[in-house]
Amino acid sequence: MDGVPEGRKAPTRRDYIKYGGAIVGAGLLAGCAANERPDSGATPGSSTHGTDEASGGAESTTAESGGTYSVTMAPAGEVAFEKVPRNVMVYSLLYADMAVAYGHGDSVNSLGFDADAGGNTLDAYYERLDGVSFDRSGLEQLNTGSGEVNIDKELFYELNSDLHLVDPCLVLSFDGWEQSDIDEIRENIAPWFGNIYSRAHGQPPEECRDEYEYYTLWELSEKIGAVFRERERFEALRSVHDDLIDRIRTDLPPADRRPSVGVAIFMQETFYPSKLNAPGFAAAHTRPLEATDAFAADDVTYETTYDYETMLEIDPDVILHPFGIASYYDVAQVRRTLENHPVGSQLTAVQNGRVYPSGNPVQGPLMNLFQLEMTAKQLYPEQFGQWPGYENGDPYPEIPESERLFDRQRIADIVAGEY
Structure with a gap:
């Protein structure tokens, strides 16, 4: 298959259609399932969260009483913690990235699919952050990636996690x-504490729709920061992100000088x-780059294909090919x-x-900083x-320091606990 590294199994067209184009490495998925598709117009629950990824995070989500605290996020609702989780099940890559960002990467005990496939992507970004890494040795693979997507319930008992950073509606x-x-x-x-349908405002299973809410990446990041009791780290990271967004928006060319851009996987x-x-x-x-969507006139869904x-x-x-950094597709x-x-x-x-x-x-938040810079360039x-x-x-x-859009050392310091 065009663009697939030699020796890897190519996903079938059926795989692509069923899983909404989120196939990564050897037919794997990254936090996606058959039901996680672009929204057809219905809005679960009473979500009012916007799509602006800049400043203005979510409402306060923690409450402390003695040694306990709680964090609230749909669909799990309010979850109480007696202590910071130290053994955490993770399905989707964004939550692994968040754990690393808050200095708790060693708490992750699993990933939804092949840990090396997802880990390679994280490594590609972390290589540019001094001292930041994600040790994926020994992580449990929750999903075999073959046949029907599923998780064996017995794995939950075997891992005996303190927290499941997994969207229960995805598993449902x-x-x-x-x-x-x-x-x-x-x-x-x-407890469960995950939200994945915010990815594309997809429609969760019917049982979840009344109470489901959508969040921006940085609202999700704030809530996971609260779970790990890393409010200062979150605020420091968000400050770097907000400065990057401000810089991008300040320097954007006039609308009539922006390119038309098509985001598409080719296989x-x-x-x-x-x-x-x-x-x-x-x-x-x-x-945030506010370019012209070349596909805006079409009703693009996960089933849409172009010859x-x-x-x-x-x-x-411009054509942007997703999953192009240390992932499944060889865009060259x-x-x-x-x-x-x-x-x-x-x-x-x-x-x-x-x-x-x-x-x-x-x-997750660390990936987002690099990916914003990459897209801007x-x-x-x-x-x-x-x-x-x-x-x-x-x-x-490696980008010369004078041409970088955010300070790598500042991010590395924040991850290391130096705010």
Whole structure:
């Protein structure tokens, strides 16, 4: 398959359609399931959370009384803690990134799929943060990644976690799981505390819809920071993020000078598009750049596909290929495939060398900083400096200090506990 590293099993088109394009490495998923798809217009619960990823975090979520404290987040509601969790189940990559950001990466005991696949992505970014790392040795793989997506309930008992940083509604969408099972895990082992449908404002299982709420990436980050009692770390990280957003917005070119951008995965001679400026944390690295979405006129869902001819009719100025950094897709190979195709070679983005590896939609706060910088350089090189290029499997590119959009050492210090 075009763009798939040699030796890896290529996902089928059925895999892609079923799992909404979130296939990562050997047919894996990153925090996504069949039911986690772009919203068709229904809004679960009474969520009023916006999509602005800049300042103005969520309401206060903690309350302390003696040695106990509580944090509130839908769909779990208010969860009480007697102490900071030290053995934590994690399904989606964003929560692993949050744990590392708050100095609690060693508490993570699992990931939804292959720990090396997700860990490689984290490593690619952490390589540029002195002293920051994620030890994935010995992590349990919750999902085999073969056949139907599911988790064996016995794994919850084997891991005996202090907390499940997993969206219970995601697990409820798996075959064989019922609300009684969710309740059993919460009562017999530890609470649930995860929210994944905020990714693209997807529609959770029917049982969850009345109470579900959507949050921005940094609202989620604030709540997980509260779980680990790392309020100061969160505030410090958010300050860096807000400064980065302010810098980007201040230097954006006028709207009529911004490129049209198509976000699409390319595999098996087919483009699988997604929205550039859609709500949800999946677009937290593209939405703030306020570029023109080349696919805005289409009703793009997880089932939408384009062939070469349709893509040429739309003809975006820039193509951003998700999961392009130390992940499943070799975007350099994708670019070569397009260059050698009689129709693909006519695409403006191909002719101008503007087919770029893009970020991982299942991003935590540290990933988001790099992915914002990367997207800014790819879309607006005159304002933010040239993107230096990237080869699959390499770390995030080394960018000269004078051309960086945020201070790496400041982030490394925050993770190390120096605020």
